[in-house]
Amino acid sequence: MPTRVLVIGGGSGGTMLANALDHRRHEVTVVSASSDHLFQPALLYLAFTGAAARPVRPERALLGRHVHLVEDRVTRVDLGSRQVSTAAGRDLGYDYLVLATGIQSDPSQIPGLAELNARFGDYHSTVAQARLLWRHLDAFGGGTIVLGQSTPVCKCPPSPVEGILLADELLRRRGRRGASRLVFLTPYPRPYPAEAVNEVVEPILAARGIEVMPFFDVDRIDTEASVVHSIEGDEVRYDLPILIPPFVGADIAFEPPDVLDPDRFLRTDRHTLRVQGFDNVFAIGDGTDLPTSKSGVGAHLEAKVVARALKGRPASFDGRTNCPLDLGHGRGTFVIGSYDRPVARSRPTRLKHLMKIVFGKVYWLSLRGWLEPVFDLYFKLTAPRPS
Amino acid sequence: MEPETVPHTLVDARGSACPGPITDLSMAYRRSKVGDVIELWATDPGVKPDVRAWATKTGNLVRSVEHQPDKIVVVLEILRR
Ligand SMILES: Cc1cc2nc3c(=O)[nH]c(=O)nc-3n(C[C@H](O)[C@H](O)[C@H](O)COP(=O)(O)OP(=O)(O)OC[C@H]3O[C@@H](n4cnc5c(N)ncnc54)[C@H](O)[C@@H]3O)c2cc1C
Numbered sequence: 001m002p003t004r005v006l007v008i009g010g011g012s013g014g015t016m017l018a019n020a021l022d023h024r025r026h027e028v029t030v031v032s033a034s035s036d037h038l039f040q041p042a043l044l045y046l047a048f049t050g051a052a053a054r055p056v057r058p059e060r061a062l063l064g065r066h067v068h069l070v071e072d073r074v075t076r077v078d079l080g081s082r083q084v085s086t087a088a089g090r091d092l093g094y095d096y097l098v099l100a101t102g103i104q105s106d107p108s109q110i111p112g113l114a115e116l117n118a119r120f121g122d123y124h125s126t127v128a129q130a131r132l133l134w135r136h137l138d139a140f141g142g143g144t145i146v147l148g149q150s151t152p153v154c155k156c157p158p159s160p161v162e163g164i165l166l167a168d169e170l171l172r173r174r175g176r177r178g179a180s181r182l183v184f185l186t187p188y189p190r191p192y193p194a195e196a197v198n199e200v201v202e203p204i205l206a207a208r209g210i211e212v213m214p215f216f217d218v219d220r221i222d223t224e225a226s227v228v229h230s231i232e233g234d235e236v237r238y239d240l241p242i243l244i245p246p247f248v249g250a251d252i253a254f255e256p257p258d259v260l261d262p263d264r265f266l267r268t269d270r271h272t273l274r275v276q277g278f279d280n281v282f283a284i285g286d287g288t289d290l291p292t293s294k295s296g297v298g299a300h301l302e303a304k305v306v307a308r309a310l311k312g313r314p315a316s317f318d319g320r321t322n323c324p325l326d327l328g329h330g331r332g333t334f335v336i337g338s339y340d341r342p343v344a345r346s347r348p349t350r351l352k353h354l355m356k357i358v359f360g361k362v363y364w365l366s367l368r369g370w371l372e373p374v375f376d377l378y379f380k381l382t383a384p385r386p387s
Numbered sequence: 388m389e390p391e392t393v394p395h396t397l398v399d400a401r402g403s404a405c406p407g408p409i410t411d412l413s414m415a416y417r418r419s420k421v422g423d424v425i426e427l428w429a430t431d432p433g434v435k436p437d438v439r440a441w442a443t444k445t446g447n448l449v450r451s452v453e454h455q456p457d458k459i460v461v462v463l464e465i466l467r468r
Contacts, residue, residue: 152413157406187413189440193406195433215444217413231417231468232445262418270402291403291411319402339402342431 002027005310006084006094008074009250010037010059013285013299014100015367020307023066030063031084031092033073037062038127039363041296044159044326046130047123048166050138054127062367074101078255079278098306099266099275099283101250103155103294109246110150112221116241123163124155124244136240137167142176143239146228148185150218151246153263155286157293158325158335160184160244161192161201165328167242168208182209183236185216185228194343197325197335204327204348218243247294249287265289270339271316273306282306290319293335297322300366301379322382324356332356334382341384400429401458408434409441412463416445419465424450427461434459 003026007014010032018030035058042055060069072086077097084092105125107113117125121133147164154160164184171177184191184205191205191212192198205212217231221241228243229235249264259267259275267276268288275281284306285299292298301320308315319339326332332353337343346352365371398415400408408429415425427438435452438461442449446467453460 151417152406152410154406188406188409189437189444193409215441217417263414291400293406340430 003095004029004093005096005098006031006092007098007100008032008077008084008252009100009102009285009287010034010063010069011100011102011285011299012296012367013102013303014098015059015062016300016369017098017100017284017303017307018067019062019064019367019369020303020372021310023064026096026310027068028066029068029070029092029094030059031070031072031074031086032059033071035059035071037367039360040124041156041360041363043123043125043127043130044162044166046127047121047133048137048163048170050134056127057364062364064368074250074252076253076255079259079275079281080255082280095280096310097281099281099287100285100299100303101252101287103247103249103265103286104251105245106248107245109248110218110220112223113150113218113243113245115223116221116243117245120241122243122245124159124247133242137170140171140176140180140240142179144181144183144237145240145242146183146185146236146238147242148213148216148218149187149244152187152217153247153294154244155247155294156323157193157295158197158323160186161205162326162328163242163244164210165204165208166326168210169328177209181211183211183213183238185213185218185230185236187215187217189214194335194337196343196345197333199345200333200348201325201327247286261289270319272309273302273317282309290317291339292319293321293323295321295323296363300375304372320379320384322379324352324359326353326356336382336384338384341386344384395424395426398425398427400427400431400434402430407431407437409437412438412441416447416465416468419468421465421468423465425463425465427463428458429461430458432459434461438463 005026007030037059039055045051076085192201219231266283268283284302286294305315305317323335333348400411448464450462
């Protein structure tokens with residue numbers, strides 16, 4: 001009898017995992033709140049370059065034929081009795097459960113932010129929000145653009161720096177850079193938290209005349225006065241605010257509730273990826289509390305580890321990150337590290353930018369697992385070295 | 388170390404490569420109140436200068452920094468929020 005594997009969440013991690021399982025051994029079901037699959041990295045280009053292509057495909061078309069898809073939102077998970085309940089009233093059972101529910105933006109945590117995001121858009125939630133931001137950038141004639149992450153946890157840590165550099169590039173191309181001031185807010189001591197990457201990023205920001213306000217954790221926004229205030233007591237006035245909202249884990253009631261941390265991230269074993277206290281429950285992707293960057297590459301590598309574990313093979317996650325960083329003007333770098341290998345400095349090149357674009361192009365194919373041999377080779381060749 | 392009587396939050400940021408331990412500290416700071424004690428565990432040696440710069444900027448106190456064989460333990464007291 002095949003064992004029943006239930007995957008909650010049809011995003012990057014859930015889709016890759018479901019496709020990687022062997023249908024002769026496992027009966028695989030994906031339950032996902034959305035029938036559409038959004039390629040989130042494209043939101044950056046929708047918002048900052050006005051890219052037109054809609055980066056969305058139906059989830060059904062991305063899953064292998066052997067995978068069942070249930071389009072429904074999970075509301076409750078009881079890990080003790082192995083029961084999953086949904087908004088439409090379904091009750092789903094399982095032998096193995098994989099939680100791949102990602103994180104969602106939650107502007108309600110910061111006074112003024114929901115109103116601000118609704119008016120100006122953002123590039124970490126939906127296609128409509130990213131297009132709204134593009135319309136503001138496209139119409140921007142001059143003044144102060146303030147851009148930053150509101151809180152320390154950010155989906156795709158390079159994306160704030162990428163945003164400000166692409167805004168700079170846009171304004172230069174349009175001949176409006178002279179009439180504008182660009183201010184980059186960060187809760188960290190420096191523009192990029194990992195020192196080795198910062199050594200590359202900080203001089204570029206300086207050369208492009210971008211002001212940096214470090215230790216800026218957004219506390220509240222005074223939308224009347226157009227001012228952002230930080231917990232640390234600083235403030236900045238904006239004409240165009242681009243604030244990345246805080247993120248929270250999925251809105252699911254868990255039994256026992258203490259598998260979630262205060263930000264609703266799942267307490268996950270760093271190596272086995274099992275959810276604390278349950279041998280038959282795994283978590284992958286952005287929704288975990290792993291001390292790694294919240295990235296699609298992370299979700300991909302974690303899906304591989306869980307697929308191996310479900311096949312009964314030895315499997316351990318090493319904390320590998322591999323995030324591309326677009327530096328604007330056609331150049332890029334990579335942020336590569338793991339639990340025991342710190343992020344190393346990587347020279348910006350045109351090739352690395354091109355690789356980011358290629359990853360985007362092959363995303364839909366990579367979900368099916370057909371490119372795994374190529375990825376395995378790539379990850380091996382680019383593995384971080386001991387310090 | 389003397390027994391703690393005040394709320395003591397343990398933040399385990401060992402193995403954090405990117406974005407790094409300062410992320411976990413800032414998240415704990417957002418949730419903290421004046422008087423709280425935060426104990427941060429990290430393996431990234433960059434944590435020391437970062438925590439000192441953070442404490443200077445935010446007006447909080449670094450009580451101790453201790454190197455143990457498997458980790459660096461930083462104890463902070465929240466004086467300002
Ligand atoms: C601007 C931007 C740029 C980025 N750039 C990069 C990049 O260059 N490289 C990179 O690697 N990553 C990048 N990322 C990050 C990447 O998109 C995410 O890390 C990745 O999608 C995480 O995968 P996941 O499977 O954990 O979650 P997601 O892909 O977010 O999927 C979560 C799924 O769970 C479903 N779900 C949620 N709640 C429920 C529920 N209650 N019931 C049922 N289903 C539910 C959702 O519908 C969704 O299908 C970027 C992200 C952004 C926003």
